[in-house]
Amino acid sequence: MSWLYDLYQTYEENKESVGKIQRTAMGKEVVLLPIAHAYQNAQIEVTVTKNGEFYAAKVVPKDEAPTIIPVTIPSAGRSGSTSAPHALHDNLVYVAGDFEEYGGKYKKSSIDGRYSYQMYLDALKKWCDSEFTHPLVQNILTYLEKGNLIEDLIEAKVMFAKDHQLVPKWSKELEREFRDKPPLFNVLSGDQTTAFIRFLIHEEGEGNRPLWGALEIIDSFVNYYNQELPEVGLDYVTGEMLPLTGNHPSKIRYGGDMAKIISGNDGVNYTYRGRFTDKNQVASISYEASQKGHNALKWLIAKQGYSIDGRVFLTWGKVEIPSPEESSYDLFADFFAEDEEADALNTIDTTHQQFAELFRKALKGYRTNLAYHSPIHIMILDAATPGRMGILYDRSIEKETYFERIEQWHQTCFWRHTYGMKNKVHYTFWGAPSLRDIAESTYGSKANDTLVKNTIQELFPCVVDGKKIPLTIVRSLLKRASNPVSMEKWEWEKTLSIACAVVKNHFDYKKEEKNVALDKQETDRNYLFGRMLAVADVLEERALYKVGIKRSTNAIRYMNAFSSHPATTWKIIQANLIPYQARLKGQGSYYQMILDDIGATFNLEDYTDQALNGNYLLGYYSQRADLNKKTEEKTED
Template identity: 30%
Template sequence: MSLFGNLLTTYEMIQGASGQTPHSAEKDGDADAAKRALIPYGHTTLPVSLTVLVDANGCIRGVAKRKSTIIIPCTEESMGRTIKPVPHPLFDQLQYVDSGRSPEKTSMYLQQLAKWKGDDAKLEAVFKCVSEHSISEAAAHYGVELTDKDDKAGVCFEVQIGLEDSDLSNDVDIRNRWIAYLQRSQHRLGKDVFGEDLYTPTTNFPKKVVSSDANAKLLSANDSTNFTFRGRFSSKEQALLVDSASSQKINSTLRWLVNNHGTLTGNQAIVVWAIKRPEEKPVLNPQSGSFDFDDSFLSIADESKALHDDISDALNATNVQYAKIFSRVLRGYEGAEDLKKHNDPMVVVILDAATTGRLGVTFYCELQKDEYIKRILQWHVDAAWPLTSFKKSIVEGAERVNVVQYEGAPSFTDIINCACDTSDRSSKSYKRFAKDVKERLIECMFGGAQFPMSILNAACHKVTRPMGYDNIRVWRRDFEIACSLWKKHYIDETRKQHRQEDVITMYLEPNRDDRDYLYGRLLALADNFEESVLRKQGVKDRPTNAIKLMSNFTAKPYTTWGTLWKQLTPYLKSANGGSWFRNEVDDVMALFKEGDFEDNKALSPMFLLGYSCQRRASRRKAQEISQKNNSNN
């Protein structure tokens, strides 16, 4: 099914939540609540900064400055208005509801309101208010200063009649009255081959799909003056044919999905959702690392279970809950068969605004049955590596950083930080890089694309220059991530060439005789040896000679090893010759094929894996010896 078909199907599943705001509105504020609401047919959102209190006779009883975002009735024309003046049916900017600002626009507003207000007392009160009073003058009377710059300030009306709720923005009766009016005014053309009603095609399309670029439209056909479709179509009606109801359902559903399930990076939105109602709940975020699927994810699932309203039903209908099983699978890579029993068809889509007015679909993938879980699981298995996470916690009012060791795949954010050459996450270059990397990783995970060599090479180049880091601990974390990425690359290559016997693992392979892997092992042995001597001398957090020379070692391993060995001489004397270290070096040297050790050409990224595996194996061996000695004593 196409993207639009899946969006229409999803709308039918979640339409019960139409117009409702989440329970967390009180915590997050009105603006966030309105953004996450499913917009009803014939409605849009409007940021307002003025609230006008009106009585039953249309007299203004108060004006207050209060910023929020509300759901408002709209027409096709007003929903996508740009330069041409088109009023909204009820709530609008000050220039439309104050005749002192723009008599022409106010007249258009009143004519439209008169057509649909009927005998509703609240709408009649608003009509009288705008017809007979100036909001600007009333604001001054109530101590609210307005200038010429406030022409575009949104205005919300509250009408107090008896004990009824005065907030018109949440009045269901008024929303239903407007929707009924729109449906009566639609021109029905007949029925299609499936028996569905056909209406006159719309020529105006909604915006605000992605809030970070509110003017960008997913659908548009107004470029005839620029000859966009010249030679193919003679009119925009031939280029794009969508009826109003379908257009609004498509855009409203996508907007709801972006704000509830999407990951935003600038103008880019990555959205994943289920296209039919699953039995369980929150969706797995493909951008997360293995460590991210922990108790915090389970708490989201538990919170969802506590809700039993239309909004939670809509969230459940578009999500999949594999929290406990998936967490266990990613921690120990077991139970994959259990995981596959809880899946549904999934859609992955990436949206990006190419310009301020155009929103494009840069990636779309529909995954049937167990494909979604299978591909995420395959990613986490292939990219699994022993990683370190720094988890912050507050203990007795003080912030502490806990170091957690685990085996799994890094998150997209970890990969971006490892490969990006800038640490300023607020910079435009970082955000641009992050957008590009996320899109390419999604294509790699779900689209079958090869892991981007540009990311792999960037990560390798960065981590082989440890002296460029301010913090050695951050470097080691990035080094682990780089190993994870290159391991996945080598696995993909062996799988493509059907050489499963050569698959690289995350643990030390004592018999692997690859030159670059062996040179990585030698560097790790030198690093661990010098670090152990320094530790006994009480020296901490000083980079070893192996780390200092890593960049040179990568470029010219044979000659740099000679230099490094000379610099280890004082440490060998301190360790009484370091016989155990020499023996381990000899064992590795014996694995080199003839001529490989003397070959001084640059090392491939395979040396990263050899270094990491050997370093962990040596540290583990040292810990075992230490524990054995302690037990004997």
């Protein structure tokens, strides 16, 4: 249960945030829920006076619907087949004493036969009769005991009935009769009987006081409910003797998520039979630890989790930390934009050393906010079935080790990328691509989400644990980057730069001076063949441009064959270059001179048809970028 303890500790460290609404960078509202509380979307708001009389009601807009409500263990995990009431705010079938008078049908307890309205009132009375009661909650009980909620809502024109029956759904016939569509039907996904009600108290001269999210109401219920928990035992999370629970929260990833990480409700089949006689022999967990751990997890996922097709990738520490999934630009765009030294990154001659120094400088800002031994937690979650969630990856790493791994990844996966897009504006950045971009480039931008999320998961240990990128990913990227005719130009350019970054990381280039700029001293045959292909590509492209022709060059067309049989394919490419060299005249001789220099660098025994490895892409990219840069400089002059 180390993961639950880590989350429990996170909750304890962030107690000051409990019950307070926070906004993420994207403007999303998130709340660290108190224990015995959950989020629920409300559709109707009912205001009651301090005398327990109806005062007003209104429909809740969708953007204001999320509501923090007190819940019990049975009600927090209730489904359509269970009838446990929530503690205060609840569905119409629980809070309305006249529900059946208007065509509804109460839920019935399979244990004692009580109807949902009676169960709700009994539970609310028990809270109000306890030493932890709150007078504002008593006001709600006084009003609801009168049993005329729906009647009041109809008079307030919040709900609509015809022939003393609630109108199930809005129709064209009703529209002709009542004209405008009532607001309630715009926020409900079902009929009127499914509406969820939340309560306020009206105080003369002071306005209305919401009873959701109010700290005094939260404390009142938490203190009351803690004494109601029956079984006390050893909590495996904290090591203390505390009230236990066997029912753990759902709705972890989003509001409608019914998958649970911990579940022991199968006492008939083979969940634990054969090894244990009781589920608590597997692990006994206190209600407090379970609530705090799961609420911390929900909060972290909503605040900073990265999700794709239901799989959640989450990294957290005591303060904000860089995520393994993000690209170098995602992590440090603000720093690079503000730092004057970062202007050095606006040149193709950027060296590994320049990037490393700037990266360390940016990373230092994260490091200084954490104590030396502060742990960093990484977790990957997904649900195999609608009711069962699994922890696919769980690691806790000391701060220094984590930052060393992050730094190592972004330096060894360093390359120049031109595919960035922010606010519809393209940008160039240097460093490592995001794990999602690697996954999509590996299998194509139209790859299904299942394949993409599985690939991201494969890449996580490469960042966090310093493992090698799987050879299957490297080979797939190499194959796709070598086949430009199968993609649009923008996609191939993106795939090429990402392939270069991954190849550079996989083959573990340890020379600090290795960079995107052309290395004319490199004698590796793969790199040299890549340079030759780039020269042929640029040469033909220039010649075609002169006569206004826009098509793929022979170098691009033959790239796939060239990667498998470089010597043989080069003869074909070179023969096709002759007319283009003649068209370029003196410039054609310049390109031939470069080809001669590259050819002279070859060791004779290396000029063979042996298939090329990924290093040829580095040679191709760097040589092409160098030639394009020189052309741009001449144009500027």
